[in-house]
Amino acid sequence: MKLHEYQAKGVFDEAGIAVPDSALASSPDEAVDAAESIGYPVAIKAQGQVGGGMDLKGLHVEDVLVEAAVDFDDELYVGVTMDRGEGQPVAMVSTRGGVDIETVAAEEPDAIVREHVDPLFGIQRYESRKAVYEAGVDREVAGDVASILRTLYDLWAEKDATEIEVNPLMVTADDEVVAADAVMNVDDDALFRHPDLADMGETAAGDDLEAKADEYGFDYVRLDGDVGIIGNGAGLVMTTLDLVDYYGGAPANFLDIGGGAKAERVTNALDMVFADDSVEAVVFNIFGGITRGDEVATGINEALEQFEEIPKPVVVRLAGTNAEAGMEILNTDLVTVEATLESAVQRAVEYAEEGSR
Amino acid sequence: MSVLVDADSRVVVQGITGGEGSFHTRQMVEYGTNVVAGAVPGKGGRAVEGIPVYDTVAGAARAEDADTSVVFVPPAFAADALLEALDAPLDLVVAITEGIPQQDMAQVYRKATGTDTHLVGPNCPGVITPGEAKLGILPGNIFHAGDVGLVSRSGTLTYQVVDNLTSRGIGQTTAVGIGGDPIIGTDFVDALELFEADPDTRAVVMCGEIGGEDEEAAARYIGEHVDTPVAGFIAGRTAPPGKRMGHAGAIVSGSGTGTAESKIDALGDAGVPVGDTPEAVVDHVETFR
Numbered sequence: 001m002k003l004h005e006y007q008a009k010g011v012f013d014e015a016g017i018a019v020p021d022s023a024l025a026s027s028p029d030e031a032v033d034a035a036e037s038i039g040y041p042v043a044i045k046a047q048g049q050v051g052g053g054m055d056l057k058g059l060h061v062e063d064v065l066v067e068a069a070v071d072f073d074d075e076l077y078v079g080v081t082m083d084r085g086e087g088q089p090v091a092m093v094s095t096r097g098g099v100d101i102e103t104v105a106a107e108e109p110d111a112i113v114r115e116h117v118d119p120l121f122g123i124q125r126y127e128s129r130k131a132v133y134e135a136g137v138d139r140e141v142a143g144d145v146a147s148i149l150r151t152l153y154d155l156w157a158e159k160d161a162t163e164i165e166v167n168p169l170m171v172t173a174d175d176e177v178v179a180a181d182a183v184m185n186v187d188d189d190a191l192f193r194h195p196d197l198a199d200m201g202e203t204a205a206g207d208d209l210e211a212k213a214d215e216y217g218f219d220y221v222r223l224d225g226d227v228g229i230i231g232n233g234a235g236l237v238m239t240t241l242d243l244v245d246y247y248g249g250a251p252a253n254f255l256d257i258g259g260g261a262k263a264e265r266v267t268n269a270l271d272m273v274f275a276d277d278s279v280e281a282v283v284f285n286i287f288g289g290i291t292r293g294d295e296v297a298t299g300i301n302e303a304l305e306q307f308e309e310i311p312k313p314v315v316v317r318l319a320g321t322n323a324e325a326g327m328e329i330l331n332t333d334l335v336t337v338e339a340t341l342e343s344a345v346q347r348a349v350e351y352a353e354e355g356s357r
Numbered sequence: 358m359s360v361l362v363d364a365d366s367r368v369v370v371q372g373i374t375g376g377e378g379s380f381h382t383r384q385m386v387e388y389g390t391n392v393v394a395g396a397v398p399g400k401g402g403r404a405v406e407g408i409p410v411y412d413t414v415a416g417a418a419r420a421e422d423a424d425t426s427v428v429f430v431p432p433a434f435a436a437d438a439l440l441e442a443l444d445a446p447l448d449l450v451v452a453i454t455e456g457i458p459q460q461d462m463a464q465v466y467r468k469a470t471g472t473d474t475h476l477v478g479p480n481c482p483g484v485i486t487p488g489e490a491k492l493g494i495l496p497g498n499i500f501h502a503g504d505v506g507l508v509s510r511s512g513t514l515t516y517q518v519v520d521n522l523t524s525r526g527i528g529q530t531t532a533v534g535i536g537g538d539p540i541i542g543t544d545f546v547d548a549l550e551l552f553e554a555d556p557d558t559r560a561v562v563m564c565g566e567i568g569g570e571d572e573e574a575a576a577r578y579i580g581e582h583v584d585t586p587v588a589g590f591i592a593g594r595t596a597p598p599g600k601r602m603g604h605a606g607a608i609v610s611g612s613g614t615g616t617a618e619s620k621i622d623a624l625g626d627a628g629v630p631v632g633d634t635p636e637a638v639v640d641h642v643e644t645f646r
Contacts (some may be wrong), residue, residue, distance in 0.1 A: 235512070
């Protein structure tokens with residue numbers, strides 16, 4: 001879960017890292033009031049649909065963070081992330097702040113100093129010093145920057161972050177160090193022990209279908225094609241998407257119903273995919289391990305029997321646990337059954353082509 | 358021969374009294390797995406399916422001479438269960454649990470490094486040596502004994518590829534589900550090393566997916582250390598950057614690392630043919646025979 005900038009800055013501020021004065025505004029009037037109380041010049045930063053957004057000159061725009069502009073001499077980069085290959089957190093410092101750090105990483109990898117941290121010990125003072133001095137941070141502020149790096153690591157560990165980044169970390173003319181930006185991603189799987197952070201979370205605004213998927217508890221990603229895809233297990237669903245592309249179609253979504261899905265879940269999945277107007281055909285690919293073919297078939301029947309006319313053609317391929325029982329249950333007046341993954345995908349791609357003509 | 362698990366493995370199930378734990382224990386026993394104990398804190402002295410339950414893994418290991426653990430403990434308590442299994446100690450720990458916090462796994466991974474225990478998973482379907490034993494939730498009936506080793510980050514994709522292999526008469530020595538999380542114990546390189554050392558494994562299929570750089574590391578390893586022919590499959594060619602595709606680890610980063618293309622190229626450079634479809638992977642395996 002990604003925190004909004006103003007939320008991440010709130011977390012930083014609480015931990016003692018200096019951030020610019022700021023206020024969140026949901027209307028143009030509020031923004032002006034905020035700017036006047038902070039004092040010009042200010043920076044205005046979009047924060048997504050925090051409180052429903054605001055209407056400006058007839059357009060619906062996002063809420064904004066009104067923030068005191070910082071007069072800086074230097075821009076640094078500091079961050080903490082997980083090095084998944086090493087299974088270890090890594091603290092990072094660079095004097096190339098203020099620009100896209102991914103570009104720096106690609107073009108001048110040596111300009112970013114990486115210090116791996118033992119997760120059982122946490123960051124040591126020497127590790128923070130080493131990273132800061134080796135990055136070439138000015139001596140005048142090196143101690144402060146090292147201290148900020150340690151605070152960020154501690155936040156990373158305490159809040160179950162997967163990524164924390166300050167870019168730029170600004171150094172002012174009188175050697176103050178201020179976090180002018182803040183990125184903080186929190187591990188979704190750890191939110192159960194951070195109710196305060198979970199409350200900050202909101203569904204990534206913008207896509208209603210992705211919000212609906214969250215409600216149903218599906219892993220769902222919307223794409224721009226016209227073949228709707230439902231399956232079980234991340235790898236197999238990704239493979240189904242890839243095959244749709246391989247056979248000349250375009251996938252409309254990734255939808256994983258997960259393991260052991262019951263009929264109701266299957267019905268919800270079909271409702272979701274039909275709710276996407278761009279879908280012209282659906283391929284349902286199940287390889288049952290703990291998911292049972294008979295449950296899936298019952299769910300498909302229930303989903304489709306509620307329609308007088310099936311909205312879009314549905315191709316079903318069932319294999320694995322109770323697949324034969326599922327085939328017997330499946331109402332073949334409502335769906336097209338295919339025996340293999342490849343043939344099911346090809347058939348769905350054909351239907352989508354016919355449908356879009 | 359096989360890798361990691363066989364008919365002699367003596368298995369303790371952590372979380373045996375839970376819904377998942379008891380269901381899959383029954384399935385494992387039916388398959389022929391030698392499940393000798395369960396371990397659940399506070400439930401020692403009970404029995405599940407006639408299998409004695411102990412309060413601690415160490416107690417179970419001592420009393421029943423267990424050398425292997427399968428972990429069905431819920432995510433909030435799973436890291437503790439894994440640390441307990443590492444401490445017992447055991448030869449093999451298979452973590453089925455999905456949704457373990459990343460930082461918990463970083464600590465477990467750190468503890469596992471430097472031990473002789475093989476940690477498989479988490480977020481994996483398990484390990485099976487067809488006809489001998491299965492650990493985890495894999496459907497035993499689709500597997501058949503043979504000479505192809507299989508290692509995969511995904512459960513159902515494994516079933517798909519195994520089904521394609523089996524339907525063309527190609528059996529498996531052992532199938533290892535290494536899991537879909539960002540931080541896992543046994544990775545592709547570890548599994549390839551095991552298969553390379555197994556005289557009965559004549560070919561290996563590796564099923565990778567987007568996210569991370571494990572497949573690239575495996576490709577380098579194959580180029581330098583593996584004589585057994587390897588065929589590959591990579592899922593997620595159509596995945597957009599920045600989106601988590603079901604698995605916590607299946608994400609193409611904004612900077613463009615972890616793409617299917619990068620993995621397919623790396624494997625190609627190492628002489629590993631990569632199938633466009635699961636069926637095409639089996640075509641490659643047939644050319645090895």
